[in-house]
Amino acid sequence: MRYISFTDEPSIAPDEFYMNEAIKEAKVALDLDEVPIGAVVVCNGKIIGRGHNLTERLNDVTAHAEMQAFTAAANYLGGKYLKDCTLYVTIEPCIMCAGASYWTQISRIVFGAHDMKRGFSRINQQITHPRTEIVSGVKENDCATLMKNFFLRKRSKS
Ligand SMILES: [Zn+2]
Numbered sequence: 001m002r003y004i005s006f007t008d009e010p011s012i013a014p015d016e017f018y019m020n021e022a023i024k025e026a027k028v029a030l031d032l033d034e035v036p037i038g039a040v041v042v043c044n045g046k047i048i049g050r051g052h053n054l055t056e057r058l059n060d061v062t063a064h065a066e067m068q069a070f071t072a073a074a075n076y077l078g079g080k081y082l083k084d085c086t087l088y089v090t091i092e093p094c095i096m097c098a099g100a101s102y103w104t105q106i107s108r109i110v111f112g113a114h115d116m117k118r119g120f121s122r123i124n125q126q127i128t129h130p131r132t133e134i135v136s137g138v139k140e141n142d143c144a145t146l147m148k149n150f151f152l153r154k155r156s157k158s
Contacts, residue, residue: 015088015110018042019139022088022112025052025065026146032057036146039065039089041073041082041106048085049073065089066097070104082106090143092119092136098127110135112143 018040025038029052041049051068055061066089074080086108087093087101093111098120101109109132120127121134128134 014045015135015138018047018086018088019090019110019112019143021047021050022065022090023139023142023146025050026090026143029053029065030146030150036150037065037089037091039069039087041069041085041087043073043077043082043085048076062096064094064097066093067100070100074104080104086110088138090139091115091147092121094118095120095123095127098124101132102127102129105129106132108133108135110138112136112138113140113147 021040022038025040026036027038029038030036032054034053034056037053039051040047049069049072051065051072053065054063054068066087069087069089070082073082073085080103082104083106085106087106088110090112092113092115093101093109094115106129109128114121114136116122
């Protein structure tokens, strides 16, 4: 039973609860003027890794929210595999992050909005681990709106 210790917010579905946590991370990125994408890794109902996009701040094109969350979760567990974990991420992972998820052997990936340009599912659906279950569309509008507003604001500034 994956959500056995899920007691904080019984009124909403676990996937929505944890996606809200990923959205909080996206808002941290937004406050830093980073592209607002956030992620959390959950194991047995506990958040064991958090991350938000930091590519500007770290001058690192690989500093995506998912990569930060995978590293944090692996550090927490003391091992590189995330076999009984779920990644919640506000926007569909790119092929780099989907590729990294393969190496973690993560059980589930739950994402909010599709990324029509860089999302892995349009490029190569086989890139994730065959045992990884993919769920999309959780709090999709909230996740997409954060991105839309960010890029609208960017465009009006330039
Ligand atoms: Zn990525």
